[in-house]
Amino acid sequence: MNVAVTLEEVGQGALPTASEAGPAPKRIVVTYGFWIFLLSDIVMFAALFAAYAVLERATAGGPAGVQLFHQGSVAIETACLLVSSYTCGLMSLAADSRRRDGTYFFAVVTFALGAVFVALELHEFAGMIAVGAGPQRSAFLSAFFTLVGCHGLHVTAGLVWLAVMMAQVAVKGFRPAVNRRLLCFALFWHALDIVWVWLFTVVYLMGVHP
């Protein structure tokens, strides 16, 4: 422990500020680039949120949110996504300490919770379309399906990405490149949770409020 601390102080203590530290480590550069992508993605979601907020009352005489949304399933979806965010964090910790079994375990839990989320959302969509409240019914429902469906597509893409990452860990092991990809995946997954926080607040909670 002491040896490690001394080594680190020699390594970093000689560098007074970040700007004088030379080129940033690749990990910092990669996460910064991915962070830019995430922010642009969030700006796209902002446009969809704005469209939804503007069209929320344009129900064309069709069903409104109060009749369509079930808070019970939304609460379960929220819990799934939040806990999967937590297990995703534990997965990146396990990957940091190069523990394969821990990485696989938390990846499977994260994947399962994400899959439950997508299944619940598809079930909700199917139920709405079955009662004639599909995206073509009104401007409100078009905006709703675009916004919530876009988030669902992101979660689905995240699930595919997670499966690919586990295959990479299995085949390639914990190389630096694989670790950086795992880090980017964790950022992606946490950012999706932030979008969902706004989704359930704006769509499901404010939507059923008279």
Place this chain on the structure above:
Amino acid sequence: MTDTLYDRAPGDSSPSAAERESATSSHVGIYTLGLALALVLTATSFWVANTSLLWGPGIPLGLTVLAIAQMGIHLVFFLHITTGPDNTNNVLALAFGVLIVTIVVTGSLWIMTNLNDNMMPAELMNLHMQH
């Protein structure tokens, strides 16, 4: 001292296995604290939306504040946005993103509310927006 200059996020390659282990155990605590806070805020949001104890017109504002708080929790505890120097660029990009998001959302709502209020009676306007 170096800790305050260079914040270490999960994914950093630590110099030694021993330090890796100690960092991991402290990071589990950070994630758990973040999860607990997020769960409390989520539960509060659902309670606020369903209770009749609170003043009705203030509920959307309260929900917005809770969502902003939870976003902050996620950014700090899960996405590890810090004030460290290696995070300056991320924070600046985040600030720019928040600016754009605010302009897009409040601008759209502001303009469309104005249109709804000033252009024609509400029923007629709704009729127009449906087609």
